[in-house]
Amino acid sequence: MYVMLKIRNGRLEDCVDLLTVYMGTHWEKGLTTVEEVKDLHRGSNFFRWGWLVAEIDNRVVGEIIFRTERNPRTGKLGLIRDIGVDVRYQKQSVGKALTRAAEEILREKEVSRIIADSPPEAYNFWMKINYFSRGELVRIQCNPKDVPSRRSRIVKTCEVNDLQSMPRSMRFSNISHPGLLVDTASSIIDGKKKGSILRFTTDDECIGFGAIISNNGSGSEFIADVTPSGEDYADLIIAKTAKFASKWKSKNVASRIPKDQLSRFMEVTDWSLETDRQIPVTRLM
């Protein structure tokens, strides 16, 4: 461990150093300017308390981004949404120190467990620091024409595209993979992606949400989730959200879902399936 290693809250000025970190660790994002890095550190799903950086000799060499979410099955979850350490400082315990510091903050927020989605290359890092693999993520896809048009007298659908911030009621996961509903909805709320947010109610009670984005020509991506009282309507809510892709004439509509929820999605239509690259990992608190 570096003697001079300091873990502290992140600040927008740190994005100058973080650009170098991103260029080495997240080259697939194609970031080239400090402003682009700053953009990743603001918006409707970003909390200042959930951003720590690692500093060595007055230089930021790594960061971790995390937040919390309600989950009726497991209680409050901590979500690590990103971690990166400058390639020149990797394998020297910086990533571990960042994760432990984030865990401390999440423990104070009384989360029951912490979840991260690991690329295969980082999987052994998570194993070394006592996370374990939890379930699998499946990518499902179909032609929007194959999603049935569903109607219901009981469930009302309302498009809520004028949101200025993320409603608290949306900060949850139940049948969807943790983090994905908020991430998808925030890209719409923050104007980064073209898309729609759908709110489903019965008797004025909110029973679910859908968020769907159009990736200009290359298809649509959606996430649908239901509250425990909406579980009986999950197939309707999934179908109504996915069908939205027809409005944009998308050739395909896709989602990433937990494998153990596959049967609910298969009730809607015959999706083509592929194992997702990301591996969910977790640590109980």
Ligand SMILES: CC(C)(COP(=O)(O)OP(=O)(O)OC[C@H]1O[C@@H](n2cnc3c(N)ncnc32)[C@H](O)[C@@H]1OP(=O)(O)O)[C@@H](O)C(=O)NCCC(=O)NCCS
């Ligand atoms: C994953 C990452 C953050 C790890 O940071 P790091 O500072 O190198 O990690 P640490 O040095 O704290 O590693 C802790 C342990 O895991 C091991 N480890 C780290 N990365 C590893 C890897 N890719 N493969 C195998 N073991 C690894 C370390 O050797 C160390 O083991 P030890 O305790 O026996 O010495 C860093 O590799 C990175 O930025 N990767 C690119 C971005 C990324 O994939 N992020 C994950 C998003 S979820």
